[in-house]
Amino acid sequence: MNTRTTALLVGIAVIAALGLTTVQRERAHAATASARAVMAGTAAAGSDADVQTEAQRTTPGVIAGVPKSRMVVAYRLDPSVTSGLFMGDRWVTPERYAFAQEGTKFVVQAKMQAIDDEGSDPLDLSGNWASRDPEMVALTREADGVVTIEVRKPGRTELVASAGGQTRTLQVTAKQTPDSMQVAIVQPAR
Known part of the structure; x- marks a missing residue:
């Protein structure tokens, strides 16, 4: 391969990389603008008084809306399962999340995420959470x-x-079993 051909191929690669970066920035900008519009609409709509709890405060720095997507609940996989594989934190969004933990209680972390059909990375959301039975x-x-x-x-x-x-x-x-708490959490189909 001669020098001109190599230079041409490098130039094409650079242009392709710049084009991909521009597309990604435009997607991020559109998602942020859409989230801001939804956030403004949510602030004007108010809140549901039936399920007011302490856990409902919106966290600053997290977008409180859903940009061009649907909302799902994501659960953090048990770190003792993923840390030995050097996987870090893993969040999953199954329709049915079922696990058991040793002892008399079950603890899991969850968050809301915006998922779109384009395959973009999930966007973490902040919103309202409530339990219909806070004692349970x-x-x-x-x-x-x-x-x-x-x-x-x-x-x-x-x-x-x-x-x-x-x-x-x-x-x-x-x-409750003799040695563990078995829990299943089911969210509606997407």
């Missing part, structure tokens, strides 16, 4: 829109998560 399921607001869900006793109840005008009602079922 307690919610604690953490940083960056993350909520710690603590299932304290067996039974059935609902969690309500809402952001950007969208609401997810999660069905929580818990069963």
